Amino acid sequence: HNKAAVLVKKDMKKMVQAPVLRPRIVAAKHTKLFGASLFELQEKGLVQDGVPLVVQRMVEHLRKHLHQEGLFRVNGNVRAVETLKQRLESDEDVDLLSESDTCTVASLLKQYFRDLPAGLVDSAVQEALIQHYQCGDDDSWSDMRDLLQQLPDVHHSLLRYLCHFLTLVECNHKDNRMTALNLATVFGPSVFQ
Template sequence: MMNMVSDDEEKVVAGGQEEQHQEGSTMEIGWPTDVRHVAHVTFDRFHGFRGVPAELMMHAQEEEDDEDLAMVMINKAPSASKTVFGVSTESMQCSYDARGNSIPTILLQMQRRLYDNGGLAVEGIFRITADGNQENQLREHLNAGVVPANVDVHCLAGLIKAWFRELPGGVLDSLPADEVTRCQTEEDCARLCAKKLPASKAALLDWAVNLMADVAEQEKNNKMSTRNVAMVFAPNMTQALDPLTALKYAVQIMNFLNMLIETTIKQRKRSHHHSASSLRASSPI
């Protein structure tokens, strides 16, 4: 049996096919014209932005009342992004600490300001929560690479912890949780870190543990023992998605950090004793 289609129906069908064809077509976008290569700007992890055009430098100085701050924001930008929080260390300006670790420069500046302002001896340092508004204001300064001289030490300490808490991947996330749990001695902790931690995370951990040891050595003044310091830092060193898992794992991380801090303090005492013995041996009788 044959289907008879009228001329009007054929036109409707043909029109529908034509509309579908038009709807399926894409608009062609031409290549850009009148393009001028002004400059090739790169971000150097140890020197900040390089190759910034002179006119942009002048514009930044006009926008910023403090000319020195404007220069810092461009030449010595702490990060390739607009913030120093929540970004990888690969995109941050770094410097070497006294132990040869490559550490984000802004962290070293925060540490120096904390020490210079007597923060290590302040009771409850890294435990007491600072004012939220003050922290937000300080974040803005830190994002510009500036650590104010009169900053509140509790605010500074809180943002050091926040920096680790917001770090993508977490410092200790490379360590298998079951292996962390099995660590019973200081040697176990050291071996696990050497085996599993990437170099960049190992450097951050070493810096952080030495900072915690500096705090714990002032326990007589700040009331922060090795365990207390480990307790306040532990939740900031990993990024578990499940809150319950994070809470349980934080206890293991606390014990892990506590052993590392105690090891560091013991090594310092041995080194100091060895240096003192060598000095006495070399002194004339």
Template sequence: MGASASVSLCVSLPELAPRCVFGVALETLREDGQMVCGIPLVLRDMVEFLNKNGMHHRGLFRLCGSVVRTRQLRQRWDSGERVDLEHDGDVPTVASLLKLFLRELPVPVVPEPQRKQLLFQVTEVNQSLRENLCCLPDDNLIILSYLIHFLSRVAAHSQSNHMPVENLATIFGPCIFQ
């Protein structure tokens, strides 16, 4: 009886192990309960922090955060800890983490087949971008819409943060389209 209890405990341990959130597929994040309304919790936390604290931060997304601090916060999230960015974060580090999260998605927000199709249809067939975005998987479309709304707010404050649409496109294009 003691051996079977030991085996049972060993079998259930992997289920208790925290799952990473960086470098993880959107489907896995959803299955692990790491998404709310189609948005990864970690992404939502970073965007909310930057909405509150970063809109007027000069050079938002151009200035790199502390490499050590970025690594620490990422490790905490990946180990399943709840990170309080108001207490533990700073604008450049959270901005760096946001870009890192998007870059490390195994499949970009706009995957390669859809990216090619979007570009072809917008340039050659002259269809509207809105019509073509319907070909994205639901999770990707929700996240893309969320990011576009956030980046629009950032661009609206470009007088103080020096991040007009052109700068944001240069920084986030590779993160979203990879």
């Protein structure tokens, strides 16, 4: 092998390595956060103001990086995302700021919404929203608001929280390149399953 081939091989190894995270410590306490219904999390006391605590932690981290280009577009390392998920579910003390990169946290937030059983907006409300849209009644925002208020409280609260956060992301679209359309493409399929 020549020197260039050796350097390429070393560079490739660096690119595929996961970010440095502490190895998972097997803990006796394990709480399913991803894939659990919002009602289950609420019963366990893992929801504050209608928003799961794990979502609040990830969003607070991401708020510090709203200007990062590729936010939600560039995926985090799969192993790092899975490791972070396991550590959060094992109730480890995880400092997202120092232990995780933004892409990993953004990927995990997307996964949280993908894993929500039946999505964030249930099928009955989703069907009513589609009907409202097909009727072409764009002037009636109050009707849409009334439809969304039919959601269970915890779903409605999380949807409001998510929309508020995504509005902040979109306000920085000149830096992060995430317009409303881009964000809808990323989160829409997870919110409306």
